[in-house]
Amino acid sequence: MSSVTDTQTRVERRSRRLVVLAVVLVSLVLAVGVSSFASAHPDGLEYVAAQLGFEDTAGDHATAGSPVADYEATGVEDARLSTGLAGLLGVAVTAAVAFALFWALRRRA
Numbered sequence: 068m069s070s071v072t073d074t075q076t077r078v079e080r081r082s083r084r085l086v087v088l089a090v091v092l093v094s095l096v097l098a099v100g101v102s103s104f105a106s107a108h109p110d111g112l113e114y115v116a117a118q119l120g121f122e123d124t125a126g127d128h129a130t131a132g133s134p135v136a137d138y139e140a141t142g143v144e145d146a147r148l149s150t151g152l153a154g155l156l157g158v159a160v161t162a163a164v165a166f167a168l169f170w171a172l173r174r175r176a
């Protein structure tokens with residue numbers, strides 16, 4: 068009975084790893100590939116501010132000087148590559164925080 072349980076446990080771990088790997092790969096493909104097709108038009112808040120005439124009163128946000136502010140990687144001239152790198156970094160940071168939280172909060176057997 069023990070070998071069946073060990074085999075089942077290995078299969079569950081392998082399938083869990085495959086799911087995590089698939090989610091990471093899809094996230095990276097979307098972050099790098101699809102982000103370059105994002106709209107260059109202002110978002111809803113910027114649009115309303117322009118329509119109401121107060122967009123010039125806005126100031127920079129607290130993270131305006133960060134390496135990926137405004138969805139662009141600093142120091143990269145190509146706009147599509149810059150956006151893709153910013154998306155890649157965003158996915159990597161989000162995944163790292165999520166995995167750290169899942170690991171810290173996991174159930175102990």
